[in-house]
Amino acid sequence: MNRRRPTLHDVASLAGLSKSTAARALSGNGPVAAKARQRAAAAALELGYEPNQQAISMRSGQSRLIGLVIPDIANPFWAEVAKGAQDRAVEADLSLLCFSSDWQSDREARHLRALVRARVDGAIVNPVADSAAALHAFGLPLVLIGSSAGGFPGLPAVGTDIAQSVRLGLDFLNRRGHGTPALIVGPFSRIARTRFVAAVQERLGTEAIETETADYTVEGGQAAMGRLLDRPRRSHLAVFAANDLMALGAMLALRDRGLDCPDDASLLGFDGIGAGAFSSPGLTTVAKPARALGARAVAMLVEAIEGRPAEGPVHLPGWLIERGSVADLAAPAALRVAGGSR
């Protein structure tokens, strides 16, 4: 019952045709008599024939496989990116080989090697190390994705417009009457940190900005917020976290100390993950176009595979989701109390 899959040869002999005629009939390339076409189709159906893509690849050099290497498929942000890529890939009749690098360059290198061995037509990578760029030099069509994407000039890349998104958050805080916010940012080692901080400084100048470093996790954000709260402070504390998970951690830190958000401190996140909708108050955040990022990356990769000239880096804008974790210091006090319970 577990017998060999039928091959074109089987289809051809059942249909009483030669391999080549059967091939032409099924693929629709080349002239075939109507009834030959019909018999080939019938035979294929009867046998449950499915062409062997590996064999096709060997002749055509096109595997119809593309790779996706992201830090962590279980991270809500990256899962959204993957979904966007997935959907777009299906449209283009491409299959997606997915890998998680866990931010480790050795895992990344290993996955990249697997992609080359599988002879994928191209790959989308959120680069940890520069091994990705090396691959491109070797001829694999590549699209970089995420905030670290800009680090390799000349390679097609797609990411959130960090400058615009950070500006959006900062301006919102400003309109709400907040001064310079404190920052909770990622580890020094990540390109994303540099980008975020640079964007803030671009807007606010290089004046001293209170900054805590965490590791993009809830626990990290919680601890960082604790440190921020330990310091003496004379006015309302506003915090802009470099991702939602850390912002949510900060909210837990507030809760731990019996402090109220946004009355005692305001929190602004960055990412737009679903979890932010359920906290109390809901997390106000600058959302990134995660799904669109994935979809766009696939579209660009298809271009690159087809040899069209690579566009320069594409930056997709973020948008603000206002939910209640930022106090409105600009509103008259009376109004503020009334608005607090909505």
Next chain:
Amino acid sequence: MNRRRPTLHDVASLAGLSKSTAARALSGNGPVAAKARQRAAAAALELGYEPNQQAISMRSGQSRLIGLVIPDIANPFWAEVAKGAQDRAVEADLSLLCFSSDWQSDREARHLRALVRARVDGAIVNPVADSAAALHAFGLPLVLIGSSAGGFPGLPAVGTDIAQSVRLGLDFLNRRGHGTPALIVGPFSRIARTRFVAAVQERLGTEAIETETADYTVEGGQAAMGRLLDRPRRSHLAVFAANDLMALGAMLALRDRGLDCPDDASLLGFDGIGAGAFSSPGLTTVAKPARALGARAVAMLVEAIEGRPAEGPVHLPGWLIERGSVADLAAPAALRVAGGSR
């Protein structure tokens, strides 16, 4: 610069060996002189040679590719499953072809066809339709995953132990002094609904249980909870939702009406997604072993591929995560107030 990838032939001629000797040297199969091995390795390195897995597959019949077809990679639960599968696949040196079916049987069928064409060694599927079972009859090693997995006897399957998990939740509610809870469950069309309801009835008997149907989304849970709240009620309402997203929606419904959780109503979820940790109060829930499910599925698939006899369905136990959305009606009132603020 975008030149042809080097082949074994290139390596062999650079090393001054025949193709077969080079092959033996690089793969380590068969006797090769030490210096021949060395020269082959050097040539491979110099050329950046990576074996063509497609060609290898054609000879060996092993693609080292496996498929994963799940409803939605962006759903936190399934993203965790995918991550578990991913990690385990890497360990087994297998690459994962990922697809989302979006609970649509036509998409599922399409993905399955893509998997056959790619000649994957096997596939893990959360079946929407019975096309998956048909594939197995045709000789593709298959492992079913998730609550709908049990629907195809004879196929290896791995899923959460629904009976045990539901019992865990029900017993917890009981210990906390709650009577029969109301249920928010999924649509009739999903096997998961039947399973969940059956498990509840198995524990509670077939007495009338208040049940609302939603679609596993936050909005659906929110609306369902609204309907539950619209009905006259003489005692504390406890709700057991069939997934966390709906439970979180129910919590929003409570908030919308200015009701307190858990003082006015208790909520128990099912899944254990990360978002439940950030709500206020945190969502008490029965967690499913999502990552382990994915890992185990890959392990079982490897067994199946290697022709080992398929184990019967594997059910992994869930566990309770207690966070605060369930009132303790069994505790003395004084204690209850004191405990309420933790």
Next chain:
DNA sequence: GTGAAAGCGCTAACAG
């Protein structure tokens, strides 16, 4: 219109 034959890159006999 159709068939025969070559070859994509690799491995597994089989001789040397």
Next chain:
DNA sequence: CTGTTAGCGCTTTCAC
């Protein structure tokens, strides 16, 4: 130990 040879399943000239 090493080289030669024959395919894996398919497409694609090239004759007929």
